Amino acid sequence: MSQTAEIQPGGVGTQAFGPRDAARLVARTTAVDAVGLEERAASLGKRSIKRESKLWALDLAIRCTDLTTLEGADTAGKVVAMCAKAVRPNPIDPSIPSVAAVCLYPELVPVALGQLKGTGVRVASVAGGFPSGLGPLDARLREVREVVEMGAHEVDIVLNRSLFLAGRYAQAFEELRAAREAAEGVHLKVILEVGELGSYDRVRQASVLAMAAGADFIKTSTGKLSTGATLPSALCMMEAARDFSRETGRPVGIKVAGGIRRSKQAVQYLVLLYETLGPEWMTPERFRIGASSLLNDVLMQIDKERTGRYQGPDYFTID
């Protein structure tokens, strides 16, 4: 047995992998030691990011944010307000950049597109049976095609954990490939839902499967479970992306989502990214944070860094 590479070299681009390769890919995935992974994540989480480097990180955190609302109770009014916040996170401070994208349910894509026209903020829609990834395949694929036709720039789909955890890798892979084709030309993020995978070995295998199927991004979580993104699971996915990029030449982005509410957490993920994937990943093209309440905490921290004082929460708009 040789384990020099998870992906056969030379397989540049997504066409190199077929469903037959999927099971082999998963079987050949490098093992992950939970103790060592968690230790490394904790040690990177302790990096002390101060002054200019902190301001730089907070600015980047905003530029990498997918401002998200994924509630059954979402309305056009709620989305209009969120879009305004996405473009101008702090209306009285023009130095604060816009976020990368808004992320919402398909029904609300047209509203967001109308609001964000000409702003550079992108519209991302969940699709494909979010958040379970189950339901008839043709319905799920139709949903993906529809949001693309509506004009969404990015689609966040979910891995079929039912197939993946049952060991039906080829089928799970084929579903992802079908979604990739349905979402042709748009930015495809595949949510692994790490909180349901049960081990870091599984997180790594799912990462490899999704990247080989053509995902532009792999994403930790739906945000619908009590366990969202964690530093070790994000690190595990980053290590998989680093090796995938080295072996195939294709860079895949990372999106962390679920439970990221504080600036400190955002900075910790950026440290992980920086020390694992390097500076080329420190851009919204390759890194996103899916969050709703994080943004105001980042704004508050930026103010604190600049003025040395904390402002109360009422000085930042709730949208």
Place this chain on the structure above:
Amino acid sequence: MSEIERREDRTPGRRGPWAYSSAPEGREIVRLQDRYDLFVGGRFIEPKSGRYFETINPATEETLAQVAEAGEEDVDLAVRAAREAWEERWRDLPGKERAKYLYRIARALQERSREFAVLETMNNGKPIKESRDVDVPLAAAHFFYYAGWADKIEYAFPGRTPRPLGVAAQITPWNFPLLMCAWKLAPALATGNTAVLKPASTTPLTAFLLAEVIEQAELPPGVVNVIPGPGGRTGEWLARHPDVAKIAFTGSTEIGKILRRSVAGTGKRLTLELGGKAANIVFEDAPLDQAIEGIVNGIFFNQGEVCCAGSRLFVQESVFEVVLDKLKARLDTLRVGDPLDKNTDVGAINSRDQLEKITELVQSGIEEGAEIYQPDCPLPERGFWFRPTLFTNVSQSHRIAREEIFGPVLSILTFRTPEEAVEKANNTPYGLSAGIWTEKGSRILWMAERMKAGVVWANTFNRFDPSSPFGGYKESGFGREGGRHGLEPYLDLDGSGR
């Protein structure tokens, strides 16, 4: 310090736009004295030798303080103070009373942990994140652990009648100054012995801070005495003193041999914890990314100035290239520089002598035909620094594969089968520690059975715990420190008086 900061800020880094701003731990918490006197009989006294020596910060070469040097007369005073304290105040104290003092010391270490960590880093050169997260917490843990044993000694050795030995001469190294004092003092005091401690000449300061804590803990005078000085003089006088019943030494194999000769025929008890050239063995099925962390931790922790450092890496040939690639990439991310900066991964080498020794051995590696890799990280201008270094194309016969370098230098070798790994790993005069990286449990057990090493780590490296015995085979010494095993060298178990 400002010089290091400036240099770091000037260098946005080849790793892109995000140079971490310097995040130095404040040194105000440490109140340095101009002069440190000997701690003998419960008081700080000027040395009869009249001599003081300088101790410096190896990261800046600034002088930190003048430290008293114990002459022969001072050694005699200290041993006699310890002997008197043993006979009159400590030997017959009930175990639970001794435990109270140990618990007090442990708690004081925790309360003053930041002060200890900063001072340790200033005097030793190790990164603050290590002194803060490893050295000081482990030192406190050792005192807590042996405090727990103090009133249970007779249960540790059923059917025997354990008795303390008397005065223990304890000679500690410069790589973990405070932690090694804790490893030595905690079991000695718990078992009812008194101690004369000779800290290493380049790093005596935390031993004095510990003496201050011991004074505050109101330990009876003379139970612990601290007398710094050069190993060749102070250490030797101490080891030869007739009233010393037991010698515990951690340091080089060379000095260990001298000590062993000097105690031959005297009946003194001796434990030696000496050098090492540990094998870290990575199988093809290992969790590779964590193995990389283990390799890095194994050799770059404490600048590689660790007796159990994983300085020989054995990689199964089928994964050699991928491991080497990953390792080089990881080396490029190591942050070398100001040890007081909380983000520093690799600090300063402890002394100019040690730096010269490392440089000389690395030069020999190049001359013997090994291939060197070093990241081009910026180094501060003043102080003693050495870049993290990898050697490939190393064969068993090279000096860098046989001699202990005691620096951030890793020799990488390959193997094909588990049998070959065992054979090569054991092919060294040392035998302190080893690491095994594989997902296969049965192979871990198979390997561990065959490794001639006192400690074998599986899928981890450089992990220490007070309850786990530590010590070596062959030229790495004998005797165990830590755990129940660590009590035995300080006890006469059958009333023989030895």
